[in-house]
Amino acid sequence: MGMNVDLNGLTLKNPVIAASGTYGYNNEFDVFCDVSKLGATVTKAISLHPRPGNDWQRIFETDCGLINSIGLENVGIEKYLSTYQLINLSTIVNIAGSTVEEYLELAKICDKNGIKAIELNLSCPNVKCGCLEFGTDEEALYGLVSRVREIYSGHLTSKLTPNVTSIEKIAIAAEKAGANAISAINTVKALGLKLNYINGEFKKEYVRGGLSGKAVKPVALGAVERISKAVNIPVIGMGGIYTLEDVLEFFAVGAEAVQVGTANFTHPDTCERLVDELEAFMQTNGFATLDELKNKLRALPLAP
Amino acid sequence: MKKLHNGTVKELKEIAKNTVCLRFEPKQSMKIKPGQFVSILCEGLTLRRPFSVADFDGHTVTVLFRQKGKGTKYLAGLKPGDEIDFTGPLGNGFDIQDKKALVIGAGIGIAPVYYLNKFLTQSHFVGAFNSEDEVPKVFEPDEKIIGGTILDHLERLITDYKPEIIYACGPSVVLKAISKLGVPSQLALEKVMACGIGVCKGCVIKIKKGDTVQNMTICHDGPVFEGGEIVWE
Structure with a gap:
């Protein structure tokens, strides 16, 4: 059955992708489910050199969500390539730099090592300098993506931050710069704060970072809808996807594929289950291809 | 072996003030080492809640918890026969050594060391609690320290017992003090x-x-x- 999805130069066997930062580097989630059934997995963000990440508390649970401030802890591209071999999986390598030069160096290394697809992390709000700028400024983003494009011949996805005034303008810049696809949204800038009054003193627990999970789904749907209307390249939607209904909603507003992130922490078999449920839904209801299903969803009139 | 499991709640009982004992039976067979933990899905919450295994007889997993937040409130509301969704066993357990051991569990930290103590050949098991009514039945240690702070007893325990290794779980202030005693220690964080x-x-x-x-x-x-x-x- 036709679950295949063409992302403008990258064909996946189905549209369910595990999101960066929630699934490790490779097939680590095989202890929970059959990772080989997924359309693809995106690696944890990988930088040119190993990064130790942030100190102190890194995660904070909110009502319906999660704030993280990992600070891009990762092993660096060299160790990634030597240690985490790409075993029969469709892997998209997420790369993060703190300067244009670092992104270019990373792109060059990925190209040389036959990495078929990369996702540019232009949006991680955790790092105090660097990443944030590229994703929030059209010109900076255009400059970066177009230079990566010159160096890297594989499939290039730009992952966008929602922490901007007009995400569609940023998306247009990424398209013009030669990105094959756009993924959105990254986490929403947030502060988690918990106050406890103990023995006459306030004690606080806090994490400044990016909010993800169910809480951000409406923000994500809105962003994906606006981006889809603004560009012609495929949009990979993400933000609070837990169920098949969520997946269909993202298709309805224009997403060609979806990424699942925080749900992997709650139900670690979410991605595999979504593949199965989507397949069953299509079979039961007579959709021969994913496009047929998407077209039907998109034919639903939404107010302009 | 997959680490995502279902189980059935067998028993849920308040075994001391603020302390609930949850026993559940996994549907799949498994092995659990002392110090390993399970992470239980609490409906409506984004994150699972991790609990050290307090006992395991090959069939039934026991965990202890204080009812403090949303997760433990959910768990305290479970009934025998309810389904439980958990991941585990997770992490590496204690490294069980054939040495003279001092085992310390402070507060709810009693859980992993109680299970550990069953595997030790020569140990002195100390539990520290705020009050007598917080001592969990069944999980009673060899020596109870009630009230005050266990920090005031550490030197005495070392002098009296002369351990070659200390195994401990509890608040980080206690574990930090134990780590400075100059005796090899294995601390569950x-x-x-x-x-x-x-x-x-x-x-x-x-x-x-x-x-x-x-x-x-x-x-x-x-x-x-x-x-x-x-x-x-």
Whole structure:
């Protein structure tokens, strides 16, 4: 059955992708489910050199969500390539730099090592300098993506931050710069704060970072809808996807594929289950291809 | 072996003030080492809640918890026969050594060391509690310290018992003090966790090996660490 999805130069066997930062580097989630059934997995963000990440508390649970401030802890591209071999999986390598030069160096290394697809992390709000700028400024983003494009011949996805005034303008810049696809949204800038009054003193627990999970789904749907209307390249939607209904909603507003992130922490078999449920839904209801299903969803009139 | 499981709640009982004992039976067979933990899905919450295994007889998993937040409130409302969705066993357990051991559980930290103590050949098991009514029935240690702080008893315990190794779990202030006693120690730590298998890097701690300090995840590399290697926050 036709679950295949063409992302403008990258064909996946189905549209369910595990999101960066929630699934490790490779097939680590095989202890929970059959990772080989997924359309693809995106690696944890990988930088040119190993990064130790942030100190102190890194995660904070909110009502319906999660704030993280990992600070891009990762092993660096060299160790990634030597240690985490790409075993029969469709892997998209997420790369993060703190300067244009670092992104270019990373792109060059990925190209040389036959990495078929990369996702540019232009949006991680955790790092105090660097990443944030590229994703929030059209010109900076255009400059970066177009230079990566010159160096890297594989499939290039730009992952966008929602922490901007007009995400569609940023998306247009990424398209013009030669990105094959756009993924959105990254986490929403947030502060988690918990106050406890103990023995006459306030004690606080806090994490400044990016909010993800169910809480951000409406923000994500809105962003994906606006981006889809603004560009012609495929949009990979993400933000609070837990169920098949969520997946269909993202298709309805224009997403060609979806990424699942925080749900992997709650139900670690979410991605595999979504593949199965989507397949069953299509079979039961007579959709021969994913496009047929998407077209039907998109034919639903939404107010302009 | 897959680490995502279903189980059935067998029993839920308040066994001391603020302390609930949950016993459940996994549908799949498994082996659990002392110090390993399970992470239980609490309906409506984003993160699972990790609990050290307090006992395991090959069929039934026992965990202890204090009813403190939303997760434990949900768990306290379960009934025998209810389904339980958990991941585990996670992490590495204690390294069981054939040495003269001092075993310390402070408060709810009694849970993993109670299970551990069953595997030790020569041990003195000490539990520290705020009050007598907080001592969990069944899980009673060899020696109880009631009220005050266990910090005031550490030197006496070392002098009296002369342990070759200390195994402990409890508040970090207690574990930190134990790590400075000059006796090899294995300390079970905890922190808010997300993935449970070391990939999200949400629960890292700094560990010093020789001259290098590196991040290790409590969920995957731990939760038990050599006390002398922990860089305390």
